[in-house]
Amino acid sequence: MCLSTSPDGSFHQVSFVNSICTSKGGTHVEKVVKQVVDYLEKLVQKEKSHKEIKLKTNVVKQNLWVFIRCAVENPTFDSQTKENMTLKDKSWGSTCEIDDKILKELSKAGLLEMTLNLLSAKNKNELARLATTKKGGRITGIKKLDDANQAGKKDADKCTLILTEGDSAKALAVAGLGVIGRD
Numbered sequence: 372m373c374l375s376t377s378p379d380g381s382f383h384q385v386s387f388v389n390s391i392c393t394s395k396g397g398t399h400v401e402k403v404v405k406q407v408v409d410y411l412e413k414l415v416q417k418e419k420s421h422k423e424i425k426l427k428t429n430v431v432k433q434n435l436w437v438f439i440r441c442a443v444e445n446p447t448f449d450s451q452t453k454e455n456m457t458l459k460d461k462s463w464g465s466t467c468e469i470d471d472k473i474l475k476e477l478s479k480a481g482l483l484e485m486t487l488n489l490l491s492a493k494n495k496n497e498l499a500r501l502a503t504t505k506k507g508g509r510i511t512g513i514k515k516l517d518d519a520n521q522a523g524k525k526d527a528d529k530c531t532l533i534l535t536e537g538d539s540a541k542a543l544a545v546a547g548l549g550v551i552g553r554d
Contacts, residue, residue, distance in 0.1 A: 372403065373438040374473065376482050380489070382432045386439040388446050388456050397448075397456030399441055402467050404432055410474040411483055426486065430493065434485040441467065517545065520553050 377383055384400050386393045393399070408431045415424055444464030449455045460467070515538075519530040533548075535541040 372440070372467075372469070374403070374407065374469075374477050375436040375438075376477070376480050376485060377434050377436045380433055380485075382435055382437075384437040384439070386437070386441075388441055388443050388453075391446075391453050393448075393454055393456050395455040398458060398460060399439055399443070399456055399463075399467065400437060402460050403437055403439060403469065404428065404435065406467075406469045407431060407435065407474065407477065407482075410469075410471070411478065411486060414478060414483055415487075424487070424490065426490070430490050431482070431486050433489060434482055441465070515541065517541075 384396050386396055386400050388397070388399060405428070408426060408428050411431060412426050415426060441463075442465065443456070443458060444462070445458070446456050447458045449457050519527075521527055521530050533544050535544050
């Protein structure tokens with residue numbers, strides 16, 4: 372087995388089961404990817420600055436290049452072309468445990484940073500998608516946002532942005548708007 376970071380930001384795998392090329396991967400590839408994701412999640416949870424981050428398998432997978440050659444007892448495939456192994460790992464007749472040393476080297480090669488950067492970019496894109504609205508529409512999907520009455524309308528440039536730190540400060544600001552009017 373060989374693991375590497377993907378230079379182009381897309382998942383690549385080359386795998387063989389009993390000398391049969393499984394070009395679409397299968398359960399053996401997913402087992403390896405899961406171990407990598409689990410290791411990276413442990414690393415993220417150790418860092419205080421990243422504790423709230425939840426890694427997604429597909430995001431980690433996008434930065435990974437996997438080469439696997441394995442021997443499995445009586446493998447099963449999804450078709451006669453044998454491109455995808457479907458046999459569950461309990462029935463392999465062998466184990467596939469990646470050494471922590473290999474996972475540590477993979478992390479040092481930049482996999483964790485690449486994954487966090489990609490996750491951050493995806494979160495920014497999601498926020499941008501949520502905030503994009505047609506003219507006259509309201510922004511939805513952002514927690515604790517009270518949109519201005521004129522937001523997205525012809526007088527949107529006259530709106531005032533009020534930022535507060537904490538729920539109690541927001542309650543005070545909203546109460547003040549109730550006195551002077553929301554427009």
